[in-house]
Amino acid sequence: MAKRLMEALDGEQAYVTPKGTFVLPSSHLFIGFAETATALGQAVFSCFEQNALYWHTTREKINELPDLFDFEEEHCHAPEHRLYAVKASFFDNDHPIVLIDDELTTGKSALNFIKTIEQKYSRKNYYVLTLLDWRSQEDRAALKQMEKELGVSIQVFSLLSGTLESWGTVVEREIGTFYNAENAYWAHNRFNEKDLTEKVTHKASSPSLSCLYDLKEVEREPLAGGTAVEVIEYEVEQGLPFTSMDSTGWVNGAPYLPYTGRFGMTTKEQAQMEALACKVGTQLQQLRRGSKTLCLGTGEFMYLPFKIASYMGEKVLVQATTRSPVYPVDKEDYGIRHALAFPSADDPLIPNYVYNIGVGKYEEIFLFLERPLPKERIIPLLQALDSTGIQSIYIVVPVYGSVLNQFDES
Incomplete structure (x- = not known):
């Protein structure tokens, strides 16, 4: 996933160190989505030696800090996300943001987050890195429409993409x-x-x-x-x-x-x-x-x-x-x-x-x-x-x- 981002930045003075880590041409903010991508996001972040900061969203309520952002993951069993920063100036800039999740089903979570960020800390470039991309053509069109509405660039990179189909009857049973x-x-x-x-x-x-x-x-x-x-x-x-x-x-x-x-x-x-x-x-x-x-x-x-x-x-x-x-x-x-x-x-x-x-x-x-x-x-x-x-x-x-x-x- 880190390599896919580097490929997108080709020609912008990003380079690979002798240790195999990457150096970005300018500061980028990496954000992993709770719950699964707290680890996945940090793993991607760990590939970069300079010009990188990392956060993950959380569902915990921190008493001493205000929510810098909060947004919802619409289709999720635990929809509420919060993001805390001890200093708002970490986001008060135009640095590109790299969002990391384990999969995109509709892509609405990423779009909701981008919309929330744009209300406070506008910038031009967003990247979404994911293992799996199951978005429909309608979902992909919604992303293009948001790019036009907000005047931003949103590039999505996945390791595997496709479509999902389901059939049969849903059975309600206890899990374990x-x-x-x-x-x-x-x-x-x-x-x-x-x-x-x-x-x-x-x-x-x-x-x-x-x-x-x-x-x-x-x-x-x-x-x-x-x-x-x-x-x-x-x-x-x-x-x-x-x-x-x-x-x-x-x-x-x-x-x-x-x-x-x-x-x-x-x-x-x-x-x-x-x-x-x-x-x-x-x-x-x-x-x-x-x-x-x-x-x-x-x-x-x-x-x-x-x-x-x-x-x-x-x-x-x-x-x-x-x-x-x-x-x-x-x-x-x-x-x-x-x-x-x-x-x-x-x-x-x-x-x-x-x-x-x-x-x-x-x-x-x-x-x-x-x-x-x-x-x-x-x-x-x-x-x-x-x-x-x-x-x-x-x-x-x-x-x-x-x-x-x-x-x-x-």
Whole structure:
């Protein structure tokens, strides 16, 4: 996908470095769409050594920042997207924007986003990079019409394009067994706002922020299938001082990682993330006991876990939990054969799924959390994984040497 963009920029002094990375002729803003393309977008962004900034949209509600943009993905089960930037001037320019998604069905999501950007920060050039392009001729004509209306250029590049047809009757069925601990939908007023603020303030400089929610207590929670659970902490130099609120009104006061793109990333920060992934992956490799290992990201948090997995040795597979409901059929050559369903650890009112983890497929799972969470919120996912005969689950979570008092806008 990065090569397709470079081909489009041919003749504009873009070039390839001896390391195989690309250098753009001017600054470009890369934006990955949540949920799947948070990782895909960052993977594309990682191919560029200079003149690139990366963001991804999110469905999380950040308390300390206003939405810079919000728009809807019309056909999606989770339509609302938000985009946050600690400094609006990141977008107050005419730099080309590169939108990245896993597939275009109608292309309306990209067009809605471009229309939203043009209302605040007009520019001339947009690129849309996607793995799959299923747009109809009418959808393609709608893009051309928007180009004329807005006076912009929108170029779309895909690795595969075609058309989709469907037939038969839609059957309404549950997707997998829904695992829900008795207290998973825990009352969001377990800590009132004052108590939570005091806890966050008290723990903000602690090297072990997972203690904030007693996450390590999950190691003492017996699972029916006998899966052993261990919490593994890795240190990050500084966390970002932002909190989030879920749909129940509960506030997670744990800091955010600086290397996900949720608040914007530079190529320098991407290099720092790569070094962190190498360090953590090398450490986790020492914990491996089996030959069938899965590194499992959670929701929008995929890219860093996948990079860490790349440093953990051979025979390591990667995937992530998701909001996307897909009906499984256990038959040969079908793409989704098994499904597990459970409440999201980040927001227990939102169903989440994980696919193709059949009984006995893995011996151990490294489960990556972006932020510490109360043990009650992670138990349903652990129960779901335990049902597949996993021997060991390692919950991998960041801790911080310090937390920034304010975000560095430089």
